[in-house]
Amino acid sequence: MPERHAWIDASAGVAGDMLLGALTDAGADLDFAQRCIDAVLPDSVRLRSERVTRAGIAAIKVHVDVLVEDPPHRTWRTIAQLLADADLPEDVRQNATAVFAKLAEAEAKVHGTTPEEIHFHEVGALDSIADVVGVCAGLHDLAISSLTASRVAVGSGTVKAAHGRIPVPVPAVTRLASGWELVAGGEGELTTPTGMALVVTLCRECTDLPALRMDSVGLGAGSKDFHGRANVTRILVGERTSPSRQDRGDSAVLIEANVDDLDPRLWPGALADLMAAGASDAWLVPITMKKGRPAHTLTVLSHPSAADRLRELIFTRTTTIGVRQTDYRKFALPRAWVTIKITGGEIMIKLAHRNGLIEQATPEFDHITKIATATGTPAQIVLSEAIAAAWTAGLRPGEPVPENAHSTSSNPTEQEHLS
Template identity: 35%
Template sequence: MPLLYLDCQYGIAGDMALSALIDAGADINYVISHLNGLPVDPFVLGVSTVNQHGIQAKTLQLFFPLADTGPTPLSAPGRHLHHRRASAILAMIESSSLPLRVKQRATAVFSALARAEGKIHGIPPDEVHFHEVGAMDSIIDIIGVCLALESLDIDRIIASPVAVGGGKKQMAHGCYPIPAPATAELLLGIPLADFPVEGELTTPTGAAFINALVHEFRALPAVTLSAIGYGAGKKRFSHPNILRVMVCESAESRPERETVVTLQCEMDDISGENLGYVMERLFEQQALDVYYTPVYMKKNRPGTLVTVLCRPEDSAMLEEILLLETSTFGVRQTRHSRLILQRRIEYVTTPYGDIAVKIGFRGQRVYHTAPEYEQVRLAAKNHRVPFDLVWGTVRQSANADWAAACLKTSQVVTDSATKI
């Protein structure tokens, strides 16, 4: 699957990201059709072409015909006072018919924003009322970007160091230095670019994308470029206020063996509720797997061994979570080489809708097929049938499709051999 490179040397904002992805080939009609299925205020979404310092780019055009209070356009002063609670936004995403990966990404972005705002204001994330980022345009920016990523079938995201700008900015709670408090919180542990410019280059929404969706920060790796997009912001600077995105194919196929890091610590003085929260935090920050094992510790005390599997570049952030969120006084780290199957996602048609199936293979041989749990769960819930019934139907359809594909491949090989 393609990977995406975010060139954030001039910063990143929600509208810039969405317009850049559309410029790179994301289907705007796909984005709009899914957004229209959400319980949001009526909107008109489009892009136009602009030129900034000699670079042609797309800029987002987003309009709201009516405000909640009447016919006043939402672009009028004060529309950012249209607050929404984080828990309500997450519930809306969960109950929607958005594609599974879009739900996961949008939830990760909004959760990152809620944690950052909650930490700053000293309140639980679910109780956060968004101000600037809770306005309707930012909600559409975030979900729209996740839909655009799905339209391009982006599997992995890499980014450059991020420019943030400087100076001060007036916000809902007063005048604050740039980067804004939420932006700074979201960029903890992320490399920043040395680009001293007066003004806000990276917004909280842009920082949330970086925090929640980017797998790695580095210079552009060895890739084959398949598309490039430019998204322009509305502000004018002495430099191009543009985000560049690059849709790429890796120059090398995904290796069958890769290096992974195992983090471990054990505790005998932590509650089950705390462990549940820790697991959520670890998965939100790109842990590949997390599991708990009952163990007996010193003085024959029952305890819990926490094991985290992650990529090397994510280990430092995950260690910090373990030290911050648990009672451990240390974390052990070991490196391993693991053999991995290549994977692809295919969809099978069932009486309960089209459901994704993960295919694990090496070369021409398929080893495993596994329905996507969340889609099976939603289908069972929506059709009011047992989970096992949907799961079994998907497995049966997937195996039938796979057998047919194998037979077709065999026939092609036989025909070719006959002709030779």
Template identity: 35%
Template sequence: MKILYYDCFAGISGDMNLGALIDLGVDAEYLKEELSKLNIEGFHLEVKQDQRRGITGTKADVIIENPDNEKHRHLRHVEEIVNGSTLSDTVKSNALKIFRLIAEAEAKVHHIDIQKVHFHEVGALDSIADIVGAAICLDALKVDKVMASPIQLGGGTVKCAHGVMPVPAPATALIVEGLPVKTGLVNHEATTPTGAAILAAMVDEFTTQLDLPIVKTAYGIGNRDAEVANVLRVYLLEGQVSDSDVETVEAVLLESNIDDMNPEHYDFMLNELFEEGASDAWLTPIIMKKGRPSVTLSVLCKPELVEAMKQIIFIQSTSLGIRENRILKHLLYREEIAVEIPLGTVRVKQSFYQGRLLKSKPENDDCKRLARENGLSIRDVEKMVINQLEA
């Protein structure tokens, strides 16, 4: 098993992330070649060795060749650039996931529709290169899991397009909601919105516990020469997963019996719960007192999402009360791989137990998309994926 671990003791930015992943082993020339697939001109990537407080690492800078030609872009412009490129589907998907996190945060800060968000720094070429570059590098490393430490946000104030703001900037504060953070180590912005969004989108688990051997340590160099080394440290961990490795996590099960709600409204409520981060949500038919047909609404979520889930249930249903139970979930080790078939790329989720592959499940959304595009059944696409896996 191969794990990428972000040690964000001094924060993270887009350029620090690129430097760290190049320092870890991503070929800089490969990254430049992949970035050229965006088919946009006006920037180039400079990579060099640098040092902060005695720590040597890699400095990656996206150089804008003519700042006067820079454009401010909306989300749809960025989506057109990414979707119109010849990058892999996995890279496109991950890059857009990062962009959308930032767009959602900006839309919420300014109380506007997401498509009306006017990207400033994030719509500039250097930030597009930082975010797409992050997706390229993570794909190139081929790790099974991405983990991270609590995120150092910094302190003081930061100057941005809308003026001087407290640290963390409003968008950053929204992006890291629900994630473990630290503040005050330095009196400047340690984590940028781009850095925060990369972690929020790509990290599978935040922890301070490392259970596998560190096989390589690397550093991405930041722009500041502060008292605390302005670097992003990353580790590559590698080793065998224990035969009995089953992850145990705490979760919360919320339940409510409902007997007087319009059935047409359940779909909207369930979608709201999933969009807010519910791990699962379902309806179970039951018979209540006096023989009344009813349903039990069940919602499974992380402990930190309980209040958000309760709010949706109370607002979107006719429930007058909610039962709350703390439970433990025992999860098999899982990983996601990308499988190339003649029709395109399909993500496949694989689960393991006692060191043995139990099953492989093609991602239904990918199969549906390829089936629709090629006039086939989903079964046909799934069979092609399974045949490729067994080849």
């Protein structure tokens, strides 16, 4: 059966009520969440949803109305017992218990006590218990079997807490976030301890959006509407699909030979012939063979379809009498080319990119040497000018791949030809 997966986009922050709103917007039954909460906290809170906009984007805001006056602070031991005694689906109980256990551990480290004795204060209030149980109920109702999440925006500045002003991210969030990718993302508290605990406890990993056949999307709103930034948590729900070629890699072979009796003047031509015959790469490594003989290891990387002719070429262009071959997986970033103008001519800039953003931007060196020869300018000067021009044109790591970029295949069987 296909895996029903959900990906949490916490790039604008995450809180328990925001995640509950996102699940509700994605199709989860809020009445079912209410029944689960009532099983833990009878006649204590009431959920209600409201359609709102945040920076012009429609989202669901879930309100948790407290129905009792002066609710008590509870220890983790008390909350664990409430969850154990409640009539809940087993996965809802287990997930909610795990989330509060993670919260208790983090709060205990912050306050210098044990998880069993920690008084939760803000995170142990009725609305937070409702958020945790409600989110776990929403995941059950949508039959989500696995979760991943993006990096989390935590905010910046300070926030008022029970004992005074504390820095953002608040101490409990920093304890919970160990091993997770964080960004500031804006001013104020964008992620609460409850939201962080839900993410790190229930999600398999911090990752970009995986390969997913979309079913529904939900947006859960925070309380504030910030100018210029949508205060929402998104959740994308669907079936996991086969990973892309970039994720699973390309088939590749590595062909090697140790050679100790070839005239070294012949190696440049041999390497050029191998590249022309379809090798993805070919290189030499100096070695010392038996009896102290200086030699080279020739290594050729190629797609399996080119292996036969490359082996034949190694036998005809070198003096080896045997080769060894190993199967590999090759993982290559997609590539694209952009032409820029500098003094003396045009240069092609090779872009390696991922998720629409540039990872590397490198001038084509053959063009560097061609312009250097034609103009009489030292190659290092031409290279420096090309790098500066690329940077000025926005061809630098972290920037989007420009629309005029000419994409090339990352398949090892295809050679990159420059026009």
